[in-house]
Amino acid sequence: MSAQAGPGTYSPAAAAGDRRRERKEELRRHLAEDADWPRADGRSFHDCRPAFMQTGPTTAASGSAYAEFGKTKVIVSVFGPRESKKAMMYSDVGRLNCNVSYTTFATPVRGQGADNKEYSSMLHKALEGAVMLHTFPKTTVDVFALVLESGGSDLPIIISCASLALADAGIMMYDLVTSVSVSCFRKNIIIDPTSDEEAWQDGSLVVAFMPARKEITQLTLTGEWSDGRITNAVELCMDACSKLGDILRDRLKDTATLTCE
Amino acid sequence: MELRRPASSPLVDNYVVPGDVVLDLSEMNNQTIKLGAGLRQECDTIQATSAGKLRQLKPNKYWIENSQKRYIPSVEDTVLGIVVDTKPDNFLVDIKGPNLAFLPVLSFEGGTRRNIPKFEIGTLIYARVVKANSIMNPELSCMDATGKAAEFGQLKDGYMFDTSTGMSRMLLSSPTCPVLEVLGKKLSFEIAVGLNGRVWVNAPAASTVILVSNAIMRSESLSGIKQRAMVENLLERLS
Numbered sequence: 001m002s003a004q005a006g007p008g009t010y011s012p013a014a015a016a017g018d019r020r021r022e023r024k025e026e027l028r029r030h031l032a033e034d035a036d037w038p039r040a041d042g043r044s045f046h047d048c049r050p051a052f053m054q055t056g057p058t059t060a061a062s063g064s065a066y067a068e069f070g071k072t073k074v075i076v077s078v079f080g081p082r083e084s085k086k087a088m089m090y091s092d093v094g095r096l097n098c099n100v101s102y103t104t105f106a107t108p109v110r111g112q113g114a115d116n117k118e119y120s121s122m123l124h125k126a127l128e129g130a131v132m133l134h135t136f137p138k139t140t141v142d143v144f145a146l147v148l149e150s151g152g153s154d155l156p157i158i159i160s161c162a163s164l165a166l167a168d169a170g171i172m173m174y175d176l177v178t179s180v181s182v183s184c185f186r187k188n189i190i191i192d193p194t195s196d197e198e199a200w201q202d203g204s205l206v207v208a209f210m211p212a213r214k215e216i217t218q219l220t221l222t223g224e225w226s227d228g229r230i231t232n233a234v235e236l237c238m239d240a241c242s243k244l245g246d247i248l249r250d251r252l253k254d255t256a257t258l259t260c261e
Numbered sequence: 262m263e264l265r266r267p268a269s270s271p272l273v274d275n276y277v278v279p280g281d282v283v284l285d286l287s288e289m290n291n292q293t294i295k296l297g298a299g300l301r302q303e304c305d306t307i308q309a310t311s312a313g314k315l316r317q318l319k320p321n322k323y324w325i326e327n328s329q330k331r332y333i334p335s336v337e338d339t340v341l342g343i344v345v346d347t348k349p350d351n352f353l354v355d356i357k358g359p360n361l362a363f364l365p366v367l368s369f370e371g372g373t374r375r376n377i378p379k380f381e382i383g384t385l386i387y388a389r390v391v392k393a394n395s396i397m398n399p400e401l402s403c404m405d406a407t408g409k410a411a412e413f414g415q416l417k418d419g420y421m422f423d424t425s426t427g428m429s430r431m432l433l434s435s436p437t438c439p440v441l442e443v444l445g446k447k448l449s450f451e452i453a454v455g456l457n458g459r460v461w462v463n464a465p466a467a468s469t470v471i472l473v474s475n476a477i478m479r480s481e482s483l484s485g486i487k488q489r490a491m492v493e494n495l496l497e498r499l500s
Binding site for chain 2: 061062063081082083092130132135136138139167168169171172174175210211212213248249252253256
């Protein structure tokens with residue numbers, strides 16, 4: 001029997017789908033006009049979403065962190081350092097094992113998050129430059145990231161949250177790692193895009209950055225960019241990463257203060 | 262005459278995170294600085310590599326003290342370990358570290374090939390770390406420096422629970438931590454604290470064991486005054 005909604009029945013999924021379609025249509029119209037447009041959440045092009053971060057949500061893990069940027073919600077758990085499996089070859093430096101997974105309900109379309117299989121290796125690349133692997137030879141640190149809700153700019157939030165979780169676990173690091181992404185729409189560059197904006201972007205740039213050392217650990221560029229715009233976008237990302245770094249530092253210090261009171 | 266400023270950081274006793282510059286060496290001259298856990302030198306600066314409180318032991322020792330769920334073995338630490346396997350020459354002991362620790366069968370008072378102790382898997386042992394470096398498994402001993410058993414060895418009965426390494430340091434700190442001070446005045450119990458974040462409690466009455474364990478577990482995030490109030494509240498309920 002088909003579960004079709006009657007004439008007087010309200011279907012939340014259908015209503016949400018209609019709203020999403022309207023937003024996409026509006027965005028497409030603005031892009032066609034090639035003019036500045038108001039973003040769906042009222043931000044300007046160079047504004048990030050409001051951020052909430054917290055350490056220690058997972059009690060069983062050595063360290064953990066939860067991050068919420070707008071609609072994107074991520075939880076990261078760090079286990080270890082623990083003995084590497086016997087099958088692995090001896091190593092003078094430690095191993096960093098990263099895994100990114102999505103809940104089935106993370107995206108509007110069920111199971112759509114499985115498309116981002118390369119996120120695990122990208123997270124590893126972003127973090128391995130900051131973690132002092134030589135301080136735990138023969139052992140492995142496992143980083144498990146779970147995206148609870150995907151609202152755009154997932155990878156940068158995963159990287160920042162993982163960095164916070166590693167610091168919470170007491171893993172030796174050269175510096176915290178923060179990450180921000182920008183999208184390019186013809187002549188406009190917008191920071192911290194939502195999933196709707198990511199769907200229409202001409203190109204994207206993700207920068208993972210160590211704020212205290214002023215070093216980039218990873219830079220991923222996709223789509224069409226001109227040289228001048230790349231420079232502007234990288235500077236914009238680095239500036240945002242520095243500010244996010246201050247938030248991460250304050251978060252760690254606040255947690256410590258609360259624990260001591 | 263050259264003015265010599267003592268090596269001191271404004272961040273001492275403050276919380277630092279990885280990347281923070283805790284000391285600028287360019288402002289100092291001919292001074293020896295000893296760096297402990299969580300700090301490293303980079304050019305003319307000393308930087309933090311882990312999150313925690315920066316501590317200084319006058320005049321020139323610096324380290325970062327943090328509270329973790331995992332334990333990094335250090336020589337002369339007293340730890341509570343659980344036997345996970347037995348080999349002809351060693352017991353393999355879990356001390357919550359990156360690797361299992363070795364406890365040689367001869368590292369007991371009067372230990373010879375004739376009287377090797379027999380520990381079953383799951384036995385709780387109070388031991389001392391005698392060797393610890395990152396590329397080898399740590400080595401334990403159930404003797405003090407003079408070869409006497411002292412308080413080391415198997416812990417029978419009682420109840421063991423896990424805390425953070427910071428909490429176990431607090432319990433072992435001097436002067437006595439408020440929780441143990443208040444509990445010790447009212448109740449009679451035995452306690453063994455390992456720097457690896459394990460605590461063993463034993464008492465004649467089960468209710469005492471439960472009360473002491475709960476008091477210690479609850480006290481982790483409380484200040485001294487709040488700890489006293491919490492323990493007194495628990496004791497009132499018991500009486």
